Amino acid sequence: MSDNISSNLWTVIGKPDEFNSDLGVCIKIDDEQIAVFKLSGEKEWYATQNLCPHDKRMVLSRGLTGDLNGEPKITCPLHKRSFSLNTGECLTDKETACLKTYPIKEEDGKLLIQFS
């Protein structure tokens, strides 16, 4: 889905309508898998590493989105740890490492991610 057209630090990854609300999409930039999310009813987009830090599996784009005490989150489909989509912090297990998050925005009918 990524056409890898870069302008400044932002990379176009597609059109917003190519991504479904509440379903994560995995994209690949260079050798990095990135999970892209949009929660239904929200304007915000979120992007995190696709690798779950708990057991080092590339699964987060298949996780369950929602919120935990008002914090938008992704829950890993394997062992159900939940991570903040804003900060990457694991909300359900303080021993689990944080996710890397990426700035993402919608602009001029395109979805862009800041990847560096």
Ligand code: FES
């Ligand atoms: S691999 Fe994600 S919680 Fe275990």
